[in-house]
Amino acid sequence: MEKADYCVHLNRDEHETFARLLPRKGHALIYPAIPAARPSRGGDRILTVASGHFPNFLGIKWLLEEVLPLAPCVPIDIVGDVDVAVQTRDRSLFDAHRELFRGRVPQIESAYERAACVLLPTLEGYGLSIRTAEALSSGAPIIATPLAFRGMDVGAQMLRNVTLAADAPSFAAALRAAHARIEDGADIPDSSASDTRRFFDTVFGFDAYVDALSEISAKMLTA
Numbered sequence: 238m239e240k241a242d243y244c245v246h247l248n249r250d251e252h253e254t255f256a257r258l259l260p261r262k263g264h265a266l267i268y269p270a271i272p273a274a275r276p277s278r279g280g281d282r283i284l285t286v287a288s289g290h291f292p293n294f295l296g297i298k299w300l301l302e303e304v305l306p307l308a309p310c311v312p313i314d315i316v317g318d319v320d321v322a323v324q325t326r327d328r329s330l331f332d333a334h335r336e337l338f339r340g341r342v343p344q345i346e347s348a349y350e351r352a353a354c355v356l357l358p359t360l361e362g363y364g365l366s367i368r369t370a371e372a373l374s375s376g377a378p379i380i381a382t383p384l385a386f387r388g389m390d391v392g393a394q395m396l397r398n399v400t401l402a403a404d405a406p407s408f409a410a411a412l413r414a415a416h417a418r419i420e421d422g423a424d425i426p427d428s429s430a431s432d433t434r435r436f437f438d439t440v441f442g443f444d445a446y447v448d449a450l451s452e453i454s455a456k457m458l459t460a
Contacts, residue, residue: 248388270446277377280351289322307409357381376428
């Protein structure tokens with residue numbers, strides 16, 4: 238990287254690390270442009286999306302074993318091929334919660350469209366979470382562990398439709414509250430104008446990506 242004219246980093250941790258290791262280089266934090274999910278239409282589903290990667294398996298296992306027993310009447314949809322991972326690694330856990338797993342769906346956008354709330358039970362992981370960015374783009378309310386926002390230069394606690402929960406009791410309490418709002422038929426705010434959707438457009442939108450690269454190009458041309 239010492240041969241580079243300019244160093245572009247995709248997450249906050251890499252930016253901080255390489256700015257320290259190569260202090261004489263120009264550095265920029267530019268998040269990748271990520272296709273947006275369809276905006277939530279204020280459905281009645283509580284959704285979590287997970288692939289079969291091991292960190293995702295750990296998060297779903299924690300959600301099922303530690304959180305849901307504290308919110309026993311709350312139905313959730315678990316979308317993605319994490320169902321295969323759970324079957325393989327913990328068959329008894331899968332059998333106990335078989336009805337919650339929806340598996341892969343043809344269009345993940347349609348799942349976000351029906352979401353009244355999105356869960357991000359992240360316990361492990363490195364770099365930037367594309368799953369978190371997708372959830373932000375839906376504009377739906379989010380319940381997340383703090384690690385879900387790893388690599389992002391954002392105070393998630395400042396986003397009004399995000400609830401951060403660092404442990405199972407607080408995650409379950411937020412989950413029960415979300416379910417109560419659905420049951421009460423509470424008005425759903427416009428997802429396209431939510432804090433998370435605006436943040437997504439500002440940080441992960443294609444126009445933001447192009448503008449950031451153009452700014453770097455201008456700096457290099459005038460250097």
